[in-house]
Amino acid sequence: MEYTVLFFSLLISTASGFGLAYWLTQKKLESRIEEVEKEQMALIDDARKKAGNLIKEAQLEAKSRLLEMKGAFDAETDQARAELKTEERRVLNQSERLDKRKEQFEILEVELKRTEKKIQQQLKSLDEKESDYNKLLSDARKELEKVASLTSEEAKDILLKSMENEARHDGAKLVKRISSEAMEKADKEAKKIISTAIQRYAGDFIAERTVSVVQLPGDEMKGRIIGREGRNIRALEAATGIDLIIDDTPEAVILSGFNPVRREVARIALTRLISDGRIHPARIEDVVQRVTDEVDVTIKEAGEQAAFDLGVHGINSELIRVIGKLKFRTSYAQNVLQHSVEVAFLAGIMAAELGLNVKLAKRMGLLHDIGKAVDHEVDGPHALIGAKLAKKHGESNEVINAIAAHHEDQMPATVYDFLVQAADALSGARPGARKETLENYIKRLEELEGLANSFDGVSNTYAIQAGREIRVVVESKKISDTDAVLLSRDIASKIEENLTFPGQIKVVVIRETRAVEYTNK
Structure with a gap:
């Protein structure tokens, strides 16, 4: 019995100890949960504050960007308005010039009618004089036969010689007078048209020459360009097709080659290699290839820009590339592409003065020297080479004939051919355009x-x-x-x-x- 009571008392004390321990553990857990909840609340409050700050910063940045965009839009709007006003003034000025030109043509028409009437009167007077002259000859023949007792054949010989000398004298006087009048009038009209064309052409002329000498930072660079046993210079010459001449000239390398495009590729590639400092065959081939691609793009862009500036459209893409090659071609120190653009502008202006097709005249002027882009590769005059190129790429017969006839390798057939000849002469013969x-x-x-x-x-x-x-x-x-x-x-x-x-x-x-x-x- 005692053992039973003792057992139960131990059991009750053990249960009480477990219950107390459980209660204490529960209390600690609740306290820990409260601490965690407080930390979570603090973190949430901190996150909310940071989010609020970020939202405010974002709003401020958005307002700043909005103000910048508004300022840029206002500036673009003002510029567009200014350009519109400028264009409006230009259109008004052009309209006024056209009105004045119309008045001048009307006056010229009246003068031509008066001149025509005057010429008809002069022809009538000449007919009357011819009749009088024949009568005088008849009277002179009779008088000679009567006074000199000459035979008819002898009198005829004397009269013929007299008539020949007199006719030659009168003919020379008539030729001189008619030539003077015609030359004076034609010279005046031609000078008027040409001076108008020159005054209205406002394009800049750039005498861009092909560079054949590359400057070096020092003479020690020559050795690096040559390379071990000449491998670098051989790689350069093989990649570009241009001869490199390294002589006693201080700090300079001379490029020699007949192809101006290859010479330009060699110049740019060598300049880049010198500035980069890494010169070896693999690097040379890589740089030359990249420069070749860049020059090809430059050639195409130059041709497209020239056609765009002139408003000439529909030219074959391959012909555009040929036009672009003229950028690297010079004639008497005159850049051929700039010369072609100038000829096109002048021909277009003169065509407008004469009431002809301006776009057609500009097209002929732009294409007139395309043969010079390939004349170092093909035998023959550049005018005929250019005509064949134009024909191959689908240009009209009028354009082809103007190209072939601008140096009279082929006879001019239309007034456009003479316009291109005149514009070409103006561009090439004006002071400072070319050297000889x-x-x-x-x-x-x-x-x-x-x-x-x-x-x-x-x-x-x-x-x-x-x-x-x-x-x-x-x-x-x-x-x-x-x-x-x-x-x-x-x-x-x-x-x-x-x-x-x-x-x-x-x-x-x-x-x-x-x-x-x-x-x-």
């Missing part, structure tokens, strides 16, 4: 003077104003005033047939009579 070697210059002047000296009765010939004018001094005993008029025309015709020259050459024939007497005492 001393030998060629002297040779051209000698040929000009020799041609004039070949005529009978010429004593001296002087080429002046850089060959733009030639003064011919004749012997007064052999050449009369009437003969001088005919001689000037003959010399001008022979110059046109035998010499090639830009623009025009003025031929002046000078005849003088000197009377000399001596006094004696």
Whole structure:
């Protein structure tokens, strides 16, 4: 019994200990849960504060961006308004010029009608004079037979010689007068059209030459370009197709090659290799390939830009690339692409003055020298080479003929051909556009003077104003005033047939009579 009571008392004490321990554990858990909840609340409050700060910062940044975008939009709007106003003024000015041009054409039409009427009256007067002249001849023939007792054949010979001399004299006078009137009027109209074209063409001319010398930072760089046993320079020449000349010239490498595009690729590639410093065959091939791709893109962009600036559309893409190649081609130190654009503008302006198709004239001017892009690869005159290229890529017969005829390798067929010739002469012959070697210059002047000296009765010939004018001094005993008029025309015709020259050459024939007497005492 006692053991049973003791067992139960131990059991009750053990249960009480477990219950107390459980209660204490529960209390600790509840306290820990409260602490965790407080920490969570603190973290949530902190996160809310940070989120609020981020939202405020985002709102401030959005407002700032909005203000910047509004400022940029206002600036673009103001610029667009200014451009619209400028365009509006330009259109108004153009409209006024067109109105003035219309008035000038009306005045010119009235003058032409008056001139036509005057010419008809002169023709009528000439017919009357011819009738009187025939009557006088008949009377003179009868008088000669009566007074001189000449036979009809003898009288006829005398009359024919007299008539020939008189007709030659009168013909020379008539030719001189008609030529003077026609030249004066034609010269005035031509100068008016050409001066208008030159004044209205506002494009800049850039004399861009192909660079054939690359500057080095120092002479020690020459050794790195040559490389061990010459492997670097051989790799460069093989990749570009251009000869590199490394001589005693300090801090310079000379590039030699007939192809201007390859020479430009070699120049850019060598410049990049020098600036980079890593020069070895693998690097050379990589740089040359990248530069070649860049130059190809540049060529295409140059052709597209030229066509876009002129408003010439529908040109074959391959022909556009040929036009772009002209950027790296020069003629007498004149960049051929810039020259072609200038010729196109001038031809278009003159076509507008004459009421012709402006876009067609510009197209002819832009394409007239495309043969120069490949004339180092194909034999023949560049005009005919360009005509074949244009035909191959689908250009019209008018454009093809204008290209072929701009240096008279083919006879001009339309007024556009003469417009392109005139625009080409204007662009190439104006002061500062081109340069000429001393030998060629002297040779051209000698040929000009020799041609004039070949005529009978010429004593001296002087080429002046850089060959733009030639003064011919004749012997007064052999050449009369009437003969001088005919001689000037003959010399001008022979110059046109035998010499090639830009623009025009003025031929002046000078005849003088000197009377000399001596006094004696």
